[in-house]
Amino acid sequence: MKLIITKDVQEMNEVGAQQLLGAMHTQYRTNIAITAGSTPKGVYEIMTPLVKNKTYFDNVHYYNFDEIPFKGEEGYGVTMTNLNKLYFDPAAINKEKIHVLDDTNYDGYDDIIANDGGLDFVLLGVGADGHYCGNLPNTTKFGDLTSRVTEDARPDMVDILLSEVGGVEEKRPDFYVTMGPKSIMQIKKLVMIANGKSKAEVVKKLVEGIVTEEFPVTLLTTHPDFTLIVDEEAASLL
Amino acid sequence: MKLIITKDVQEMNEVGAQQLLGAMHTQYRTNIAITAGSTPKGVYEIMTPLVKNKTYFDNVHYYNFDEIPFKGEEGYGVTMTNLNKLYFDPAAINKEKIHVLDDTNYDGYDDIIANDGGLDFVLLGVGADGHYCGNLPNTTKFGDLTSRVTEDARPDMVDILLSEVGGVEEKRPDFYVTMGPKSIMQIKKLVMIANGKSKAEVVKKLVEGIVTEEFPVTLLTTHPDFTLIVDEEAASLL
């Protein structure tokens, strides 16, 4: 694991964007997965003008790594809706370059990726509870590939799912899908960003290097090419 | 994980040698770690005439990944003595190309390897109990780098150490050193060989993909480039 401590969130965003752009500047096709959520917002704001209508990034293929469907609705779920808003729409990414994981294809998703040549890069966020993608404690196991997690996985999962769809009960699904720990470990290069005091405990655990399924993100510290970018607040317990 | 099932031990040895030779045929320096023990004997018998006095393999640097010292003796321990006998001596490998891990340098061993450019390849064996290198159940944790394991790690460790030094009590050390799970996971390509019915249960667990510290080798199934070569007997429970 390579640890990068930046002085503030702005520098974390810049370094995250540098890493992402570096992975995109290849001669041939490159496959990258990117995270939705609030943490990467600043990264995508930096990226958008650098990527929009730039044909020299036509070699880049994008993949989402989890999805929470809106119940009773067709079309995009929570993650893709968020990614579209944060990055794909403002950066005008060609839809042909966006490979969507959802509840219709999750079962063969690892094979789809393998057939596409494997993922070269992923930008990840992390939760205070040690989750990344949809790998929350007590939902997936280290050995899981892309999986369907149901509402009975944890007592609080119904509440989590409700919160994810904005508290609208009619839209609450009874499951979500996510690339599993093993799926993420297959990616050639992992980059994770974390900022703020709420992430200080997570960062401390990652640096200490204890690996336990109860804190899922710890597995990633064993990956041969894992970079963790954190601001000073997130590094404050080191 | 890529699974290769061979019809017998001889083919397992040939495929193991093919993988090893492929990793050695590079233009620049390549760093490989190889296993001692009984399983790789046939691989090294194939390798020896192909490697001996061949200057085109001068780019290959070798590393041992564990060592059990003989108590009260200087010089090589159990692993290096075995590797010398099986491969380094018959293949006449230049001692300058052999980088020895022992109890004097284990503490900085991961840094030494990183400074050398990292390991490119490892040939591993596996035990019926799920151990690889010196990572036996209840000795190291998934997050451990190169470590010193002492005789109080497990109730039966004194017996294990005694057995390793041929049952000679005077030579029994009270510890050994080993690259840890995290050290092995940092290597670019992992290749493991296993043969015979005694390994069938291990192979079954690896293919099932449950990852648990109680069966240490299972972590390796999450590595992005892990190949498991087994004969039909070892594959008989699949």
Next chain:
Amino acid sequence: MKLIITKDVQEMNEVGAQQLLGAMHTQYRTNIAITAGSTPKGVYEIMTPLVKNKTYFDNVHYYNFDEIPFKGEEGYGVTMTNLNKLYFDPAAINKEKIHVLDDTNYDGYDDIIANDGGLDFVLLGVGADGHYCGNLPNTTKFGDLTSRVTEDARPDMVDILLSEVGGVEEKRPDFYVTMGPKSIMQIKKLVMIANGKSKAEVVKKLVEGIVTEEFPVTLLTTHPDFTLIVDEEAASLL
């Protein structure tokens, strides 16, 4: 350039096969181009039993790098006929894994390869005149991609083409197709084999490192990953 001098043809064949097998033992898809002709015969004899019906090589895709059509005939030309006989048929390679270059697709062949992820490895032979693939002196230029070479390229080309189709005038085509020097230089790893006194002058020029279009193969000495395997006779002028 890495130069490997073997004691005889048999060792050249073994080292050539080691390199080829190394390139084939990958976890995901690997794309390799292999040479027809008399030089690689021994390599393919080693390869055949090691590859035939081995499902663990299903990830390997094959490409031919030149073709001389039989005039008035549909189906395979000189190169593919030869490759089928030497390797694809005896090794029972699945036809779905063989990507055929011929006069119908040469124009977009470099794009086809790029879309397939690029070639990872090529096994090349070399002629006493410094040709490789169909890149004979005064036919292609260093900057050429896959090209169609016509009978008026050189005064002796009609004779060359006649000889290639076994001296049967009715079968003599008025052109052939070949991956060009630039196409070959795009491949990640180049391995060339040469044996016998007739190749000693070529090998000398390659080692001297003069690069000239009049001796086409000399360009390859500038490639970042080029290995030349020669027997002692071919190395006799060094």
Next chain:
Amino acid sequence: MKLIITKDVQEMNEVGAQQLLGAMHTQYRTNIAITAGSTPKGVYEIMTPLVKNKTYFDNVHYYNFDEIPFKGEEGYGVTMTNLNKLYFDPAAINKEKIHVLDDTNYDGYDDIIANDGGLDFVLLGVGADGHYCGNLPNTTKFGDLTSRVTEDARPDMVDILLSEVGGVEEKRPDFYVTMGPKSIMQIKKLVMIANGKSKAEVVKKLVEGIVTEEFPVTLLTTHPDFTLIVDEEAASLL
């Protein structure tokens, strides 16, 4: 070759910096060579605040690829003086990470680089005459490694050398040293920047793909990983 056309010099600089930063963000040591001169000035202005005092770039080792000594002076020559001014000094690069090519070590420079693991990346400029590094027409050959070019290489070389040292006759050396075409071709990834109408003819020739020693830079179009970044003016003849 991958061609990137940017709308102006500022975007060329940004994309050049993105490529450079991408090559620097590696987990282990990375070796990069960078160009002096006027073209990269804007790239280094972008780089300086992003790199200065950032310990997460401690893995980056720098190499200069040519040098013109000041006659009768010890210490840095024209290239290193310029690189220090443009980048190494303002970015406060640790001198231990800067590997200097000069007239004392040029003869073994390619071996030094090979021992360091090879160069991973180079940022190049190009002259209107097709030169890159010190590879001017009629000075080096495609097959040359790092070389010493003397004042009698071309009739105008005395004038060129005089101009390079600011027109001060006392400081004019009678030679310079440069990595040769073959040295540059050994590098894993080549990135070249060019802007302005004066470079339009060069860019046209590179895209046309004719490879000739009379226009040295054309060789690089055969490299398996070569990216050319140009502004619209430099692309105006395409």
